[in-house]
Amino acid sequence: MFRLADAAGVSKLLLAGTTPTPPQPGIRKTARSTERSVPYEVVKDPVAYLARSRQSGALILALEITDQSTSLFDLDLPEPDREIVLLAGSESTGIAGELLALCDAAVHLPMYGQNTSMNVTVALGAAVYLILMKVQ
Structure with missing residues (x-):
């Protein structure tokens, strides 16, 4: 990382x-x-940190496949200069529900193979660069 x-x-x-x-x-x-x-x-205390970040205007995104998550390919960033906090969870348990509840959105990388997950560091690398493409 x-x-x-x-x-x-x-x-x-x-x-x-x-x-x-x-x-x-x-x-x-x-x-x-x-x-x-x-x-x-x-x-x-990640809950307190996210609450402070949200209060200061940061966009908080969870890198997590959920029923409501948006593909990073389709993500629209309404304010390109806004601070972004990108959360990644554990490979085995993902992001805790209490943290997901504080996020503005859950985003995911499209998965085209049989597996539904990838290494956290690899996923973060792809996600960070996809977000960079959208803000530049």
Whole structure:
């Protein structure tokens, strides 16, 4: 995620739940030292963080396939300069319901194969670049 954030010019990574945080040795190796240059915040209370973000006007998107989720191919961003908070959940459990309830929308990547999910980091990479296409 640090390398993705660096490559895409993401303003900040939010690390919550069971997400590993620096200075764990595995992060430095996989991040190729981008954990030193990409701003990040360890969020202890994601519900409170999302509530504050929503109050400050951020668009909060959950990267999650739901009955009401919108394909990222079809997503319209009404205000391209608006801050976007993109949530990704655990590969096994997804995004908690209490967090989904605070999101403005759930978005997904179209799945054309037999599987209905992909690696979180791969999905984030595709989602971040699709969103970048829409805001530039």
